[in-house]
Amino acid sequence: MAKCSVCGKEAIYCAKYEGRCYCKEHFIKWFEGRVRSTIRRFSFFGKREKIAVAVSGGKDSMAALHFLLKLSKKVPGWDIVALHIDEGIKGYREHTRRFLERYCEENNVELHVFSFKEFFGQTLDEIVEFSKSKGLPYLPCTYCGVFRRYLINMGAKKVGATVVVTAHNLDDVVQTFLMNILRGDVERISRLGPKTEGEHLKFVRRVKLFYEIPEKETALYAYIHNLYPPFVECPYAPTGLRWDIRQFINKMEERTPGTKFRMLRALLDIVTLSKKTPRLRTCKICGEPSSGEICRACQLRLELGLDISLPP
Ligand code: SF4
Numbered sequence: 270m271a272k273c274s275v276c277g278k279e280a281i282y283c284a285k286y287e288g289r290c291y292c293k294e295h296f297i298k299w300f301e302g303r304v305r306s307t308i309r310r311f312s313f314f315g316k317r318e319k320i321a322v323a324v325s326g327g328k329d330s331m332a333a334l335h336f337l338l339k340l341s342k343k344v345p346g347w348d349i350v351a352l353h354i355d356e357g358i359k360g361y362r363e364h365t366r367r368f369l370e371r372y373c374e375e376n377n378v379e380l381h382v383f384s385f386k387e388f389f390g391q392t393l394d395e396i397v398e399f400s401k402s403k404g405l406p407y408l409p410c411t412y413c414g415v416f417r418r419y420l421i422n423m424g425a426k427k428v429g430a431t432v433v434v435t436a437h438n439l440d441d442v443v444q445t446f447l448m449n450i451l452r453g454d455v456e457r458i459s460r461l462g463p464k465t466e467g468e469h470l471k472f473v474r475r476v477k478l479f480y481e482i483p484e485k486e487t488a489l490y491a492y493i494h495n496l497y498p499p500f501v502e503c504p505y506a507p508t509g510l511r512w513d514i515r516q517f518i519n520k521m522e523e524r525t526p527g528t529k530f531r532m533l534r535a536l537l538d539i540v541t542l543s544k545k546t547p548r549l550r551t552c553k554i555c556g557e558p559s560s561g562e563i564c565r566a567c568q569l570r571l572e573l574g575l576d577i578s579l580p581p
């Protein structure tokens with residue numbers, strides 16, 4: 270059995286990429302120290318913030334919420350709230366949602382829920398059916414991703430948040446990086462940095478808390494703190510490209526530890542080189558931030574024939 274490199278007790282985790290092992294206590298210290306250094310390195314937060322953590326109720330977002338609550342006890346100017354988007358996916362969202370509700374109750378966290386049904390008039394399940402019947406070419410995850418990001422921004426503004434935290438981890442980021450390389454989409458790669466800046470008055474700044482933390486470690490952190498919700502897979506979970514890429518990157522990491530971090534360094538160089546990204550414009554229909562004349566959410570809504578007048 271491997272021993273903790275700090276205290277010599279039995280280790281629960283070995284980080285092959287740095288050749289060190291950790292017992293439970295020192296894993297937590299080491300993990301939290303590294304997230305804090307990400308926060309510092311990329312200047313994620315100021316002294317006074319209303320931080321909205323986007324939580325699905327899955328292990329990564331639960332870990333993010335838990336970590337920030339703990340950290341906020343030392344920062345009096347921080348106010349943490351949880352933001353949950355209910356897409357309306359039957360047999361899936363209810364499970365993680367219940368887990369999240371219980372956590373928020375027990376830990377006295379304000380929970381704000383915004384749903385597709387309420388904002389777009391249809392649940393994701395209904396949108397997917399409707400889209401199929403109209404012969405539209407989009408996958409469920411396209412609607413889900415576009416509408417979720419849109420609602421997170423709306424929700425963040427409604428609760429008066431100054432910053433939104435998402436729980437994207439190192440694995441998510443490098444997988445998306447490689448997927449965009451394979452698709453030849455450099456524009457998207459340039460948007461994979463650790464945070465967005467105030468590109469638009471109506472756009473709440475967003476940071477990726479676990480940008481430099483491998484998924485294995487966020488999962489272990491969640492597990493140690495009993496933040497592991499019952500595992501239920503989304504019925505629309507993509508089995509295509511991302512799955513293959515994930516397997517490939519994990520195999521490379523196994524063979525040459527540190528691969529993911531090297532990919533991240535390359536990505537950060539690209540992001541820095543392409544800093545001249547155009548400022549966001551304003552969608553002609555809904556007035557929300559957009560990269561084109563009409564935002565992606567309104568484009569999809571128009572194609573679906575959904576009501577584009579938003580509830581107040
Ligand atoms: Fe949404 Fe796709 Fe994730 Fe399901 S797998 S929650 S549809 S993005």
Ligand code: ZN
Nearest residue numbers: 273276292295
């Ligand atoms: Zn130890």
